[in-house]
Amino acid sequence: MGRAFEYRKAAKLKRWGAMSRIFPKLGRMITVAAREGGPDPEMNPKLRTAILNAKAQNMPKENIEAAIKRAQGKDAADIKEIAYEAKGPYGTLMFIECATDNPTRTVANVRAVLSRNGGELLTSGSLDFMFTRKAVFEFDDDGSVDLEELELELIDFGLEELERDKVPQESGEDKPIVRIYGEYAAFGELGRALEERGVAITKASLQRVPNMPLELDDAQMDEVSTLIDKLEEDEDVQVVYTNLS
Template sequence: MGRAFEARRAGKEKRWGEMSRLYPKLGKIITMAAKAGGSDPNSNTALKTAISNAKAQNMPKDNIEKAIKRATASDAANYDEISYEGKGPHGALLWVECATDNSTRTVANVKAVFNKNGGQVVNSGSLDFMFTRKTVIEFENTGGVDLEELELELIDFGLEEMDVQEERVLIYGEFTSFGDLVKACDDHGISSKKATLQRVANNPVEFTEAQIEEIEALIDKLEEDDDVQAVYTNIA
């Protein structure tokens, strides 16, 4: 996924932070992490990260606590993580990550959105070589951190690239280094705004603004579905 596209998505995410459809998605991630690794964030890195990401989006504390409690409820839903690959308008490539308790419903919804918005779902594995799974950590660029020194130190923990922007810093690393990089940032006193595993396009493509608007219209519709957790694309 291109840097310019990420900047646009960051702006949208900021607006989504106040929207009710974002909190259920964040809550689902918290519940899944707690169910898989326990309800104590001090011993469950995935849960700690999910809580941190939720707080960065201003998710209320009560919502977070309820999401954790749902993991141990007798009627707790069992979620499966499923990915769908597709092509959008103008040949754009999209990778859709979902968490669902009903895969039949989810695949039907995802296919319908693609079909109605100038795209189509392709066979699983078709885009394997077009995207690479990466650790992506974001924190605010406040000027209080020696970024050159930090970059050198994080290389030992799996850092591949540091993208310094005016308001934020993005850290990219191998997906297997997620835990090490998150812990290393914590040890350096860095409060990450978001830490996730993302699909990054190996060969980002330039599209015109008009084309991007059509592609983003499809992405927005996909993200309206409660089962869709993230959508990645090859827009430069």
């Protein structure tokens, strides 16, 4: 989505972490994963991923354990995962993934934010051919892993692409990382293969990758970033995927 956007994103997540605003979102992801696949992370790749991402945001261990326990309660059964499709300014397209116990409230809130910021909801299925689901993993590029060897080894586990990148930090320095893209259905197998090879995964997710990425200028990007920020301020919204390059 561009370096400026990633910097803003990193700064916002740090503020959320400090204010514990992001923890309820992470907790819902853990609860939903534990409800669907069981409370044992070793046997539940989705839960293992949710815990990994929670730890990356410094979520306390007791919060994680409490979220897993909530999966056994009656309230957990009311939480539903819903994805809304939307159009934003300048031809941007969005998948807005939510976890909610009240879809009526959530869709009303999402529609209101979109309408106030130059966007609108689309009919479900409108963007199916604009995005591809991918398994995405990241780890620090600290030189401890032979990337050429790793790439060859992971092809049999669903690897499609391995790339080096740099993620802006609030300190002003860029952190080098390695990003791996794999087949959607190979998420669990690919993640396990990385773990077995001693790779310290820092982020893992099932993402919607745009088939035709869109380029915007800085002013346009700032406007779209504001819309995404507003959407993700809603406690029911887990993540927003866009077609931005």
